[in-house]
Amino acid sequence: MNPDPCSLSASPPRSWPSEGYTRAPYWAYRDPDIYAREQARIFRGKSWHYLGLEAEVPEPGCYKTTYIGEASVLLTRAEDGSLHAMLNRCAHRGNMVMREAFGKARKLYCVYHAWSFTLEGDLARAAFQHGLRGEGGLPKDFDTAQHGLRKLRVNTLCGLVFATFSDEVEPLEEWLGDVAAGIRRVLRKPLKVLGYDTQRIHANWKAYHENPRDSYHANILHTFYGTFGLSRQSQESGMILDASGRHVYFYTKAGTEKESSDYKETSSSLRSVNDGLRLEDPGILKWTDEFQDGISVQILTAYPGFVLHQIANSLATRQLLPKGPGQADLVWTYFGFADDDEQMTRTRLAQANLAGSAGMISVEDAAVCEMMMRAMGDAQEGESYIEMGGRDLDGGGATKLSERAIRNFWHNYRLDMEL
The missing domain is CATH 2.102.10.10 (Rieske [2Fe-2S] iron-sulphur domain)
Structure with a gap:
């Protein structure tokens, strides 16, 4: 007798690739059973x-x-x-x-x-x-x-509010570890909200979560960064993870170029470096070093769905909200400080155009996430290769030219999901 098709699992048995966190199987982005398990074990689990x-x-x-x-x-x-x-x-x-x-x-x-x-x-x-x-x-x-x-x-x-379903997870600042320093660096004073932007991304939430953890892509994908110098791989930069590897921030200092022959050889072939482009109004590039440390860009990501960015004088949080296996909402909240003068507020609002759903930089992030999902198809086979900067959780050190933060994400994800 044929088995009742309604009694069969919607998904075939799954096994993670033997290479571990240096691979991410595409079924992890598509499988509805995996998505349901994430809601219980991650979003209602031991996370802030x-x-x-x-x-x-x-x-x-x-x-x-x-x-x-x-x-x-x-x-x-x-x-x-x-x-x-x-x-x-x-x-x-x-x-x-x-x-x-x-x-x-x-x-x-x-x-x-x-x-x-x-x-x-x-x-x-x-x-x-x-x-x-x-x-x-x-x-x-x-x-x-x-x-x-x-x-x-x-x-x-520092004015950010987090919540958890768990009675067991450690207090927020302890949970964030060393990455809390990146929050304290930026959020030094009382805040005021400047506006909001919400976008629906037709991609799994993890595809986007990987993106701001990926310091390696920024100067390759984003033409605005590479062409106009807010962030380049040749500039002084660094990456900091907490001890668990759940959270990360990286930074770049504009104007600190240390070009080498291998950088010039690579950058000359990148579509993101276009010396022929000019801004009709270059005012958007003018920024004040308000934290007195030379950092032009800092991107901070906390597992599983929070981003804090400083791009020049643009400040914003991003809240990543899963809406099914194949889509997610990204809520941008732009803010300044309560004591900002009128000129600084105008600068923050102008530079907010660099980010958001139609930002001159970040519009490309959502686009590649959607392209990834289309390329994965039904995701019954295939996997990501995540070995830039090494094959372990510490490989790559503090350099931005590394996928260390992504390997750490998948390591923690597998622990939470017991995969």
Whole structure:
């Protein structure tokens, strides 16, 4: 008798390539069972996830709706000024409680059956709890304390807000390790939000997560970087990972070229170096060394879905949100400092055009992620080769000419996923 096709697994048995973290099998980007497992083991597992800026919920009663993986989440500021994060899912019948991206409220109110919650996520009132005229209502032993919103742990660092489902993961700054220094370098003062940009990328979230970890591609793919000198492989640069390899940041110092014969030989063949291009208004290249260290570009990535960038004087966070095996949202939040003068704010806004969904630099990142997914096809065979700079987790040292950070990503991913 033929087996019932409905009883068969949707995916064939999987085994990781024997080369380990120097390979990434293409099925890891496409398999719906893998995607479902990621939601449980990574996004609801032992990781911290970026929710937003403290400046986005500046006053008591302010809230923001966002996501961790595919879970709808609320970030609130309570009357005492404390920050809270919780699932944006009513404890009654699972309806979304708050629908607006941002707002201000005295209570969190579910429109379906009028259950209301405090800003800390506790159930305050259930409509008709005691019934009407002696009929209906909730059981007499109904305990409001047992039916609040699912609360998450919250930690902050330099105005950034992170949350986790886990009671076991270490505190945020300890989890970030040495990479926390890259956050403290940039976020030195109170922040102010300048704007937002959200793009849908038709690629698996991991394809994009690899991208800002990939210091090697920046001066090859991005014509603007190489041509106009904000970042070149010939400039002074470095890469720092935390001890676990989960998180990384790298930096480049414009104007520190140390060209060599091998650099000239390679750069002359790169399409990203085009001496024939000119800017009609070169003002976008003018930047102030506001941190007094010569760094023109710093890109920081925290596992599994956060990016902080400084590109000249453009400052932004990126929040990576998976939306199925084949697509993800990337939410850009542009910001400056609360004490910026008008000229600096204008500079930050002008240089924001370098990044974002249509940025003169970053538009190419989403494009190559989508190209990768199209090239993978059904992903039943094939794998990435990740050996630039070595075959181990430390190979390549501090140089940007390395895929060390990507090898470390896949190492941690496999640990979390038990693959």
